[in-house]
Amino acid sequence: MIRLLQKTLVCWLAAALTLVPFAYFGTESKVAHAADNGLALKPYMGWSSYSLQVYDGPEGNWTSEAKLKMISDAMREKLQAHGYEYINIDAGWNGSMDEYGRPPPSETLYPNGFENLVDYIHNNGQKVGIYLIPGLSKEAYEKNLPIYGTEYHMQDIAAQPLRPADYWDIDYKIDFSKPGAQEYVNSIADLIASWGVDFVKFDSVTPGLAITTYRSTRGMT
Known part of the structure; x- marks a missing residue:
């Protein structure tokens, strides 16, 4: 047997x-x-501030310059040799908006300038991304701010009747058949790229669901 x-x-x-x-x-x-x-x-391998945002509460400083530099250093020392190279700065990185309805980095969170943080992460051999959601802000629409480099304004590109662009009903949907709509998105992409950002976590892009996707700032349309 x-x-x-x-x-x-x-x-x-x-x-x-x-x-x-x-x-x-x-x-x-x-x-x-x-x-x-x-x-x-393979998927993007790295670290995102998202989970800390969920559990740290509204008073947390999960996206501060000092904390992100510590994360970058820890990744370089412990994980980078194993393929981890991406740092994603999730929601909360920006201030309000500039005169063209685009999101500038928070001066409170990044007192030495956002480019300083990006350069620090790059010098550690890593790539840095930030978080965005689709649409134009309701405040930008109400103020009817101009679209950078064009003769158009926010109310020229909003889908009518007004409706949410995202899962959380934060922004208004853009009608991309209207002149100035693509130029508005391009102006945001160009601004982000000028800071040296490598990629964008673009959220709430599937109707009815908060599903994320990643798009390069060099190819965002």
């Missing part, structure tokens, strides 16, 4: 070793095919 069991186990092992190369090469083929189509081979 023992010999029969041993013989059976040997047969199973031989079958497994025979099938492994086929399974391996089959998976590798699919990965190569995905790469040819521009799909990522």
Whole structure:
């Protein structure tokens, strides 16, 4: 009986070793095919302030310059050698808005300037991203602020009748068939890129759901 069991186990092992190369090469083929189509081979690996925001409460300083520099240093020392290289600064990084309805960084959270923080993260060999949601702010619409570099204003590009652009009903939806709409989004992307930001976590982009996606500031449309 023992010999029969041993013989059976040997047969199973031989079958497994025979099938492994086929399974391996089959998976590798699919990965190569995905790469040819521009799909990522792995998720973004790094750290995001989001979870701390959820649990630290409204008085937390999870996105402060000092704390983010500490996170960057810790990642460089402990995790970077294992492929972790992204730092995402989630909601709460910005102040109110500039004269063109675009979100500037908070001067309170980043007293030495946001570019100083971005340079620090880059010097640690990492990439930095920030969080945005779609649409134009209700305050910008009410003030009918001008759109940078154009003759248009916020009320020219809002979808009518007015309706929410995001899951939380914070902003108004933009009608991209209207002149000035794409220029408004481009002006935000150009501003963010001018700070040296590498990517954007763009939230609430699926109707009815708070689902996130990432888009490069160099390719955002």
